[in-house]
Amino acid sequence: MSAQTDKVVHWLLSSLEPRSELFHVGQYCGDWQASTAGRAKASFHIVLHGSMWLHFADGRESIPVSEGEAVFLLRDVPHWLSPDPINPKVGTAAGDQPIERRGTMQPLDESISGSVGLACGFVEFQSIVSRAIVSLFPEILIVRHGDDAYRGIHVLFDLIRVEGQRGIDEPSPLIDRLVELLLFYAVRDAAHHDTVTSGLAALMQxxxxxxxxxxxxxxxxxxxxxxxxxxxxxxxxxxxxxxxxxxxxxxxxxxxxxxxxxxxxxxxxxxxxxxxxxxxxxxxxxxxxxxxxxxxxxxxxxxxxxxxxxxxxxxxxxx
The missing domain is CATH 1.10.10.60 (Homeodomain-like)
Structure with missing residues (x-):
């Protein structure tokens, strides 16, 4: 990355001003379906153990997400999570039925076979400037095991998991700060590959x-x-x-x-x-x-x- 591009990335990170709000942390077992859509907010899903699928109401290809990976949805994208790789809404008209939520979140317990541990919540970008910058971002940022950034941030997943084990009734407020750090790393890694925003990427290219x-x-x-x-x-x-x-x-x-x-x-x-x-x-x-x-x-x-x-x-x- 050139020195000029690196300077823009640093400015980009300092301009985000994210504030994370944890919605819930725990695990699902068996047949379940969950979503953070419909609240006009950016949101996140962090897989603490197990694996799941991210489905979309517009019929785009579903995305697998596994332990130690995270999804940041920077728009209010109609979506849902489930353990099933098959998108149940494929072939239906968009918006013809609400997103159904099934299952009850339980405290984290990795010993239960087939369970999926999740930390899910919302992200607010606090200033008009940060919201304008985020408007240039793609809808989805995903942190993967194989990403260059992962070597530096795997400890964040471990810390979120430890804090999440404190219980689902009063989750640790530290999780919010850890999620914000995770978002910064995700944005920086994506920016270094010119994939954070179509706008800045195109300008820098x-x-x-x-x-x-x-x-x-x-x-x-x-x-x-x-x-x-x-x-x-x-x-x-x-x-x-x-x-x-x-x-x-x-x-x-x-x-x-x-x-x-x-x-x-x-x-x-x-x-x-x-x-x-x-x-x-x-x-x-x-x-x-x-x-x-x-x-x-x-x-x-x-x-x-x-x-x-x-x-x-x-x-x-x-x-």
């Missing part, structure tokens, strides 16, 4: 675009315009706008604003004054910066910093 994106991240305060970016990429304005928008999923200046606001948020969290943070990402007017920040992040810069300061203080009290 195009000569001129990869260096451009890295330079924008490095120098967000420069006077970037569509014309200057087109010149940087040695393209006409019309061709640049078309190809960049198609690749990233955003018009060029909207993409620049996403980068600027994320970097500004980091500067605010470091304690810089609002005016200085705005200046460093290209805004001479504090009011213009505040307007752009609110439009992108969903809140005013001062309110965002106070909220983050409150979260940091709460975390410090927990420790």
């Amino acid at each position: 195009r000569t001129g675009f990869n260096t451009l994106v890295a330079t924008i991240i490095e120098s967000p305060g420069d006077a970037w315009t569509t014309d200057s970016m087109a010149a940087f990429a040695n393209m006409s304005r019309t061709a640049f706008y078309k190809h960049f928008s198609e690749a990233s999923g955003h018009p060029p200046m909207q993409f620049v604003t996403l980068i600027r606001m994320r970097l500004a948020a980091d500067l605010l969290q470091q304690g810089l004054p609002i005016s200085r943070a705005g200046e460093m990402v290209g805004y001479q007017s504090e009011s213009a910066f505040a307007h752009a920040f609110k439009r992108t992040m969903g809140t005013q810069p001062g309110a965002w910093r106070r909220q983050r300061d409150g979260l940091s203080q709460s975390a410090a009290r927990l420790h």
